[in-house]
Amino acid sequence: AELYLNGEWLSPDKAFVSVFDRAFMFGDGIYEVTPFYCGKPFRLQDHCDRLKYCLQQIKIPFDCAILEHLMMQALSRSGLANSDAAVYIQISRGKAPRTHYYPEHAEPTVLLYAFPVVLENFHEKRWKVLVSEDFRWQRCDIKSTALLANTMSNEEAIAGGFDENLLVHDGHFTEGSHSTAFFVMNNTVYTHPEGPHILSGITRKVVLEICRDLGISYEERPVNIEELDRVEEVFLTGTTTQITIVESLHSKEKQIFTAQKGEITKRLQEEFLRRTR
């Protein structure tokens, strides 16, 4: 498998960036993960739009026009041209002497590579999830490579034998460390509204479209931790998570939610799978 770095296709052991790259020093970069099911891009425009939005928000000058072609090349160079796969894209501000302000003349560092995604039986996967405090920053809408709070949280979950975290800010659920959270109460699907406290997930958007198309009612509003006793289903979504059923939620001390039903999640999974085929 080859990866793309600043205009060249290289094997991973030959791909290097400067120690003065701002992604290394500051986490000053953004990334995107775009799925390709059976080799066909899934919601490519949405992923490109989010990437452009993030670049604009942190003022990295970069023309995204070449990315589609590079993604297709990354897939074929990794033997994934007809598979279920995803492409990781990372764009940092580039190399410059260390200053907190943005340097004037930095050339963005561009990295791209493809990796396989396993869709087989994802609907049978059930996660145990740790509820923990959302101590991330106030701009979670930017898909930044500065993911320390996310990795600290996820590490705590994995080390404790859980599969993911569900983050709580001011008494309500925001999202997972690398996934969007959904709740079902009384046949209505709930998810946190878009804005600075969550990443605008593309899978989130697809799930809400499916709800609309299947006539499942939904509301974009935060779910309070106190409402958990009325929650019947919880699921997490994302490009690498697809739609994953949450079997149980746990605080550090005890189990605080056990899945009651699963019908709505299953209907959404089936329709999601159909749309990727």
Ligand code: PDD
């Ligand atoms: N994670 N929320 C967070 C914090 C995420 O990191 C992700 C994706 C999502 C889901 O977004 P989408 O449906 O567009 O993939 C929500 C990526 C895949 C990652 O970090 O690997």
